[in-house]
Amino acid sequence: MNFISYKQLNEWSLELIKQIPNKYDLIVGIPRSGLAFASMVATKFGKPLTVPDSYWMWKSPLPNPGINNILICDDAISSGNQMNIAINMMKIKYPGANIETAVVIKHEQSVVNYFHSLICDPKMFEWNIAHVKQGRLACDIDGVLCPDLPVGFEEEEHPKEYESHINNAIPQFVPQYVIDVVVSCRVERWRKDTEVWLQKSGIKYEQLKLWNINNPSDRNGKWSDYKIKQISKVSVNYVFESNWEQSNEINKILGIPVLCFENMVMLGADNG
Numbered sequence: 001m002n003f004i005s006y007k008q009l010n011e012w013s014l015e016l017i018k019q020i021p022n023k024y025d026l027i028v029g030i031p032r033s034g035l036a037f038a039s040m041v042a043t044k045f046g047k048p049l050t051v052p053d054s055y056w057m058w059k060s061p062l063p064n065p066g067i068n069n070i071l072i073c074d075d076a077i078s079s080g081n082q083m084n085i086a087i088n089m090m091k092i093k094y095p096g097a098n099i100e101t102a103v104v105i106k107h108e109q110s111v112v113n114y115f116h117s118l119i120c121d122p123k124m125f126e127w128n129i130a131h132v133k134q135g136r137l138a139c140d141i142d143g144v145l146c147p148d149l150p151v152g153f154e155e156e157e158h159p160k161e162y163e164s165h166i167n168n169a170i171p172q173f174v175p176q177y178v179i180d181v182v183v184s185c186r187v188e189r190w191r192k193d194t195e196v197w198l199q200k201s202g203i204k205y206e207q208l209k210l211w212n213i214n215n216p217s218d219r220n221g222k223w224s225d226y227k228i229k230q231i232s233k234v235s236v237n238y239v240f241e242s243n244w245e246q247s248n249e250i251n252k253i254l255g256i257p258v259l260c261f262e263n264m265v266m267l268g269a270d271n272g
Helices: 006-017 034-047 081-093 159-168 188-200 223-232 244-254
Strands: 002-004 027-029 071-077 098-105 114-118 124-125 138-139 179-186 205-211 239-243 259-260 266-269
Touching: 006 034, 006 098, 027 034, 027 223, 034 071, 034 098, 071 124, 071 244, 081 098, 081 159, 124 188, 159 179, 159 188, 179 223, 188 205, 244 259, 244 266
Parallel strands: 002 124, 027 071, 071 098, 098 114, 138 179, 138 239, 179 205, 239 259
Antiparallel strands: 259 266
16 A cells, blocks of 8 residues: 655645646646645736636736636546546637646556656545545554654543543544544443544544453553554454554554654654
């Protein structure tokens, strides 16, 4: 699996812009992901920006003599369906205009005028991980679905604050699909509270694995071992994990890709 981060998208977009001639009268971004790259192109060249299904333009203060050359931009292209739809829309709106295309990432068989990187499937984009699922997923809670607990914040030493976190944490990542298994180092006594929080946060899942021990301090130093044991019991294709050390251990022992939310790097994948 290939993983591309926001950081890489930004760097590659800037590099690609250097290859594109400033000859276009209008820059078109394919929503939603393509708008970031298109906006960078339009800003760099001082040209108006629009989307395929609208006549509205974000105009540059520089004079515009007319729409004779159009550049359609997207973050990536695979089948080319969205690009073809955009091209046809622009042909209807601006008949006779020369239309060319630019994408940051393209599939091997896709045809565009300008691109930065050729990356084959399967691939995963940081900006799309909440909307596209790549097989079966195991996902952490604290540090992924909600903010992690502060360093030194112990359950037994701060019981009221810990309970407040369990029940009132602000969701920070809400996938628009069903997570196959949620694996957390929270102990079993927080199951009901965790289930209620997941439901009210709009997070859908099939299984919830919590640590079946009475004394929270017994977890110390065993975090990775516990998660590896739980994940090995189910069939998953990749893992979302909050902690860098645990991500490395899970990837090393189980040999499956692990996306670490601490630094947004996927272990066991080609990170560009």
